[in-house]
Each structure stands twice: as C-alpha cells, then as structure tokens.
Amino acid sequence: NPDNPLLNPVLTAIFQQAALKVVNGDEDLLPDAMVKNCSNAKHGDYQCQSAMPMFAAMKKSGNMPATIKSPKDVAQAIIDHLDPTHLAVIENISIQGPGFIVCSITKSYLQSHLIKWLASGVLPKPPIPQTFECVVDFSSPNIAKEMHVGHLRSTIIGEAVCRVLEFVGHHVHRTNHVGDWGTQFGMLIQYLKEEYPEVGQEADGGELPNITDLTVFYKNAKQRFDESAEFKKTAQTNVVALQSGDKECLKIWKMLCDVSRKEFQKVYNRLDVTLEEKGESFYNDKIPAVIQEFDQAGLVKIEEGGAKCVFVTGHSIPLMLQKSDGGYGYDSTDMAALKYRLQTLKAQRIIVITDFSQGGHFEMCYGAADEIGWLTSGQRLDHIGFGTVMGEDGKRFKTRSGDTVRLVDLLDEAVKRMEDSLRQRITDGKANITEAEVHEVAEAIGYGAVKYFDLRRNPTTNYKFSYDQMLDTKGNTAVYLLYARVRLESICAKAKADHGVDVEELLKAGEVPVLEHPSERNLAKELHLFAEVLETTLDDLFPYHICEYVYNVSIAASDFVTQCKVLGVPEMKSRLLLCHATMVAMRQCFDLLGIRHVKRI
Numbered sequence: 001n002p003d004n005p006l007l008n009p010v011l012t013a014i015f016q017q018a019a020l021k022v023v024n025g026d027e028d029l030l031p032d033a034m035v036k037n038c039s040n041a042k043h044g045d046y047q048c049q050s051a052m053p054m055f056a057a058m059k060k061s062g063n064m065p066a067t068i069k070s071p072k073d074v075a076q077a078i079i080d081h082l083d084p085t086h087l088a089v090i091e092n093i094s095i096q097g098p099g100f101i102v103c104s105i106t107k108s109y110l111q112s113h114l115i116k117w118l119a120s121g122v123l124p125k126p127p128i129p130q131t132f133e134c135v136v137d138f139s140s141p142n143i144a145k146e147m148h149v150g151h152l153r154s155t156i157i158g159e160a161v162c163r164v165l166e167f168v169g170h171h172v173h174r175t176n177h178v179g180d181w182g183t184q185f186g187m188l189i190q191y192l193k194e195e196y197p198e199v200g201q202e203a204d205g206g207e208l209p210n211i212t213d214l215t216v217f218y219k220n221a222k223q224r225f226d227e228s229a230e231f232k233k234t235a236q237t238n239v240v241a242l243q244s245g246d247k248e249c250l251k252i253w254k255m256l257c258d259v260s261r262k263e264f265q266k267v268y269n270r271l272d273v274t275l276e277e278k279g280e281s282f283y284n285d286k287i288p289a290v291i292q293e294f295d296q297a298g299l300v301k302i303e304e305g306g307a308k309c310v311f312v313t314g315h316s317i318p319l320m321l322q323k324s325d326g327g328y329g330y331d332s333t334d335m336a337a338l339k340y341r342l343q344t345l346k347a348q349r350i351i352v353i354t355d356f357s358q359g360g361h362f363e364m365c366y367g368a369a370d371e372i373g374w375l376t377s378g379q380r381l382d383h384i385g386f387g388t389v390m391g392e393d394g395k396r397f398k399t400r401s402g403d404t405v406r407l408v409d410l411l412d413e414a415v416k417r418m419e420d421s422l423r424q425r426i427t428d429g430k431a432n433i434t435e436a437e438v439h440e441v442a443e444a445i446g447y448g449a450v451k452y453f454d455l456r457r458n459p460t461t462n463y464k465f466s467y468d469q470m471l472d473t474k475g476n477t478a479v480y481l482l483y484a485r486v487r488l489e490s491i492c493a494k495a496k497a498d499h500g501v502d503v504e505e506l507l508k509a510g511e512v513p514v515l516e517h518p519s520e521r522n523l524a525k526e527l528h529l530f531a532e533v534l535e536t537t538l539d540d541l542f543p544y545h546i547c548e549y550v551y552n553v554s555i556a557a558s559d560f561v562t563q564c565k566v567l568g569v570p571e572m573k574s575r576l577l578l579c580h581a582t583m584v585a586m587r588q589c590f591d592l593l594g595i596r597h598v599k600r601i
C-alpha cells in the first residue's frame, strides 16, 4: 500500500516478496524481521539483513540452489527478484559486508507523502486496528502533603503519554489517583478539630488554611500523634467515623482535600495538564466485593494476625487485601481500582506512572488480576516506573535550606531565569519581542524546558535537575528547539515581507516541494519518520522517541538552511514549503510533548 505512512511494513513487504521467490515460496526459510533503519545514514536509509539467516536456513533444509554459495549470493538473488514497480520506493540498492542489502528511499516517494500531508496540515498518524478505552493513572499526589519532584515526573510523562494516545484516536481517562484516604486522615481531622474548632462547625466549612500551612499542619499533627497516646486513640476513632460517613469528619476531610486540590491545580495550570480526579476514596466501597471475589476463588490466605493476603506467582511477598485490624490499604485500593477500570470503564489499556520502586506492587496487582480472570481479551496493563530526580550535587533533590522543593517555586524559577535571559536579548538588540511579551514567552520556554529535560530521556533513568542545562540555548534542549523553529518562522516572514511570497498562498496554489539537494532529501526523510516514531512510542510509551525525532528534524533543517539558500533563489517556493513542513512537524511534536510553541523570540 503506497499510502502507508510507515516505511517499515512497506519495505518488509518489498523484500519479503523478493526473498520468497528466492526460496521458492517456503516461508519457513525467512527470518521474522526483514528490515531495519540503517544506523549510519551515510550507508543508506534502510537495510535488509535477511540474506545471512536465509542462507543458514537453506543450508539446513538441504534445499540450496547450485548458484548460491554464500549469503552474498542470497542477497544478490533477492535484489534480482525485486519487483520493478518497487523501484518507485527504493533506489541505490547495494550489498555491503557479508550480505546486507542497503537501500535508500526514492525522492519521489518521499515527495509524494510530503505533498499529501502538507495539504492537510497534519502529519500522518500510524494506523491503529481499532480505537479503545485507555486509563492513564498519573500525577497522583497525596492530600495534605506537598507534591514532590517524583509527582512532577509522573505529571510530565503522563500528560505526554495521554496526548500520544489521544492523537492516534484512543479515548483516554486521564486519572488522578490522589491519595485522599487512609489512616492519616484520622490524625489530620483530630488535629484540625483541636486547632480550628470553628471549621467543622460552620455551614460552609469556613476559611481554607493555605497549603504551606497544611504541610506544616501535617507535620504538627504527626508530632502530636506520635507524642500523645490519647490523641492517637481519638485519631483512630475519627478514621472509623470517617469511613462510616460521620458528617463532621467528612466535612473536615473534604475541606482538607479542597485545600490540597487548589495547590495541585496551580502546578497543572502552569504545565497545561488536564486530569480527572478519581482518588483512593472513590474505591473504598468497592473493596469488600473484591475481597469476596478473591475469597470465593480460594485465592485468599489468612496470614498471622488475620490479614487477608493474596500470593501472586513469582512474588515472595503477598498483596494485602485487608489488614489484620480490618482496614484497607494501598493494595486493597489498587485492586478495586483495577477491577473498576477493567470491568466498568472497559479499559483495554491501563498505564500507571509512578517511581520505579512501585514496580513490584503493580506487577503483583496485574498478576492477581490475571489469576482471578479479570483479563479476557488481550487487555494490556503497563506500569512506567521512572527513576529519581536528584539535585546537581547528585543527592536527594531539596532546597539549599534542606526543605523539599515546592513544585510551584521550581517552575517559577525556570520562568524567572528565562525572563532574565530574554530581557538580556532585548537589551542586546537581538530580540524580536517587546517587554510586554517577555513573561508569556518565558513561560512557554521555561515550562517547556523543564518538561523536555525530563521527556528526552528514557524514564527509567535517574537525572540531575539542572536549570543551566535545561535552559541552554545549544544542544538537545527545548530552548534550542523552540529557537530553531522560530528561525524558520522568520524566514517565512521575510519571504512575505521582502519577496511578496506567502507560504499559505503557495499551499493553496498547490505548489510542491522538490527534493533536489541532498540536504532537502535528507530533511524530507527525517520528516517522514513521524508515523514510525509514534508507533514505537505507542508500544513502549516512552516519549523520548518524539524528542529524538524533533531533534533530528531540527538538525536536518538546520543543515538544509545552511546548505540551501532559501530567499531570493529560483527554488525559493519549494524551499519555503520545506521550511513550512518542518515548522508544522516540530509544532506537532511540541503539542504531543505538552510544550507550548512560540512564534517570535
């Protein structure tokens, strides 16, 4: 199918057809994977490395034609059997090394695809067999506690994952599984009753204390809890009261949640993150049925003290569905959440994003769901376990005074630094923006820089948080990329102002980009990889593939504008269209990564 935006299946089909002829239609003699990208672009775009395994398989089968003496001969035979119509897709076919067939994609093929999506203004998506319901459980901070850098990672990665799933057409429940339930509320409620006696009484709940106070409040409550046996006891009665629906306790609980929520929202607003809160409390009344189900299936084991546990194959510690005191914990809630997501929301794909230390917990939850029979038709359950964010000293991330860093402050600092550097540009006469625009542009770049610094790497790795590195105008940073895109914007603006050529008009008139120069072809090839990159991302859920793509595109674009003059040359129209295509692609990537784009800097 020449319309397929993915090159891999197209090339696989081409080589498979030829290779099958070489082995007289015996599919068993072909390897599973036929083609892959060339690691070194100098050699070509793609390579087929089937000749070696085919030679071995033919030898083993005893079915070796007399003309074939080596893998190289197999490679030559494959080339000889290529269907001539396929030469519209590949060219420069050669054999390298022991029998690698290397080829490049034809200009005309790249051009025809480019023309197609330029007209629509949206890069082609990888085709998906069907759209389905997804749950992405991300951010998920805890009430009455400060959101920390781990939650920041979860929020940034989760938002990008949601955007990718939505872009290809899936429906996503963007779930904020906030920690809004549990025994800690007993002590918080008791402390509030004692310190702010009016709050629980007033009809409207009274004034909300602010979150900085709430973290201090948490610490103080905890201190009293640890020090006073009497307080501890009353706190526990509050837990029971809250769980059985006591009005005053519920009111105070709700108020505590609202205070936290307001603070979390400040972070989400800055990062353009959308979440739907379905916290731990939501599942409380769904837990007994889950325990019963496991009980009836004979999967519950009563441990010493009376706790109800489920042992999952391959794990030495159990999931605890009910504690010995009858209470429910993290495991209980997550099993109820899993059942709800699978059976009520009918989710085909569930993705939970937390730090790596919870990997074992989710493996057990998913294993238990499988053993109880909740998984029926190929649902996929994933956990993205990300690494630790460290300070520049390589130690735990904290402020100079040793406190946990408030995320709002951290984000504001990135913006502040960006404002300073933009003001410097204005002073140096290099800027294309005025003082009035500084804040908005600094926000886009500052937040974008924080996000990209995280997203550009494999989430499983640890990293050191460094403003200097993430705000560097050179290298693989959001700042560099946003500047690179703005440079293309200004070329297009100049074309309009100085040469009277408007890209929008060119598109309307059906002008097409030609790919004569090697830099033009190379840029078109990099652009073409989009659908493939998205497909990889949909599979492993690592947004860094998109970062790599947008970075490679920007490098190819920078090579193109260095090698090929755009303005005032006979090729101007074609080249402006290539600039425009690059801008569209880069913006598409920024959108997927949750990075705001800027038109002028």
Ligand code: ARG
Pocket: 137, 139, 140, 141, 142, 177, 178, 179, 334, 337, 352, 353, 354
């Ligand atoms: N609140 C938890 C934390 O701060 C994350 C919750 C993740 N989601 C879940 N379903 N357990 O670590």
